[in-house]
Amino acid sequence: MSAYLRLPERNRELALLALALVITTAGFAAVQIARAEAFAWSPLIAAALFALAYGAAHVALRLYLPDADPYVLPITAVLAAIGLIEIHRIDPDLARDQGLWIALGLGLFVAVAVAFRDIRRLESLRYTCGALAVLLLLATIVVGTEVNGARLWIRVAGLQIQPGEFAKILLVVFLAGYLRERREVLAAPARRVLGIGIPALRHALPLLILTGAALVLLVAMNDLGSSLLLFAIALSMVYVATGRLLYVGAGLGLFALGGLAALQIAPQVQTRIDGWLDPWPDEQGSAYQIAQSIYTIADGGVAGAGFGRGLILGANGDTIIPYAETDFIYSVIANEMGLLGAAAVVLLYLLLAWRGFRIATQADDGFSKLLASGLAVAVAFQAFVIVGGVVRLLPLTGLTLPFVSYGGSSVTANFAIAALLLCISQRANRERT
């Protein structure tokens, strides 16, 4: 028994989780006080339940992944807590659902951690994962429902599922297995032109297929963000496998060229790009969301309006920005927590990405390295694209902010990613000691 208590990595994790719990409690209390102008037990109960769920995940790690990275789980805790607090502030009913999704997500986290504590088990499933990823994306395109112009959702038994969230994980697993097998031929150029090694055509074919698939997705889903995310993941993994920037440059160039052509047949993307370049002419129309987002962020200032005090809800009780709890949660955070809070959230993603890359560098085998770096890119790039979208750095897209946004698919899928990273980390740290 005492062996389970003497785990330096897990003890570090526990201390950080305790800090995350204090942040959660203070945030919930602030929202509740702002709403009811009085002390109430409900935020403390919410925080206690939050602590209970994370406590269970922590104990599971002690038992199954004792040497895994100690920072990943606490970072997800703070991100999930900030999201939950702001969703609670928008609508307590939504927050109850989100609480349930987080609990389910942590359940999946534990299940993945136990099932793949030997990460090599996943490698043999690479083709299954690849087929499933294609199936999910096809299903989205064929039977998916369009929300807000983009086709990213499937409706099953009254629930809206966003298959792209799961497809991206499956795609990373497939690419990690595939690229490990094909690494040598992709990395070794067949001939040189102007001093640049050009691979034989048949070896570059997978890359061309990837680019083509990304463009097809762009048109079929009518969403730049999702196709760009999947493509960025694939390109980054090709780079990790071969160490050749040529592939990244060629891929991006082809995607940009193809994207320009695809714009002609994907009207939604064109609207989004117009709203990005100049939202003001159509402020009340197609650029309404992004314009409201800019106002909301500006209203927050440096230190923010404070939990529960921001101008988030209109007179009729609806949020001022449509989809504030999902795509635009970052604008709400920027409003109530200000530039300081919003910057802290970006820093948290930076730390998460850094842990992911660190796990990748420490891993010994190629599959683990590729998997860890691909998963880290998946989370970090998704956060970058949606945060960039709501602050008008990039065209707006229908992606969720990992761990923060309201939504069952997003929350559970991201917890699965966290668990996979820890499985890889466990194996890497084991080998060192």
Next chain:
Amino acid sequence: MVDQALLLLRIAVLVLLYLFVWRIARTAVRDVRGAQESMILRPGQGFDAVPVPPPASASAAPARPGRLLVLESDVLPPGAAVVLDQSEVLIGRDPHAQALLEGDGFVSARHALVRVRGGRLTIADLGSTNGTFVNGERIAAETALDDGDEVAIGSTRMVYEPGDA
């Protein structure tokens, strides 16, 4: 009263948030500073730069350097030998490995470590994917080698020959 409480909570959350970020970020600084050290300190690697001091007395001397003679391999020519002349010899695909088995897909970067322990030569698997075999059995723990023991790693089969014993 409510406003003061809210202001206090707001400040508390921001301060705690940055405390949290800082507590994790400072380990990043440690990583960057320690990076070089941790790269050099791979098993066996440090001995390339720093010459091994000669053993002070005969009793401390390791068993005279033996060798692992290659019987069969996809990546090394038959008849090649891994000379065990350092106190630790790393076998694997890592460029810093003393026994480099480059191009063998069944060999991990840091696959196995051969070293002198308690006056005997031992081999330990470093958590490789496909295992290290001594006389046909996959080893779980550090295993002592005797004259004529057969070591298999990936496609390479080697036989241990002690020095002039």
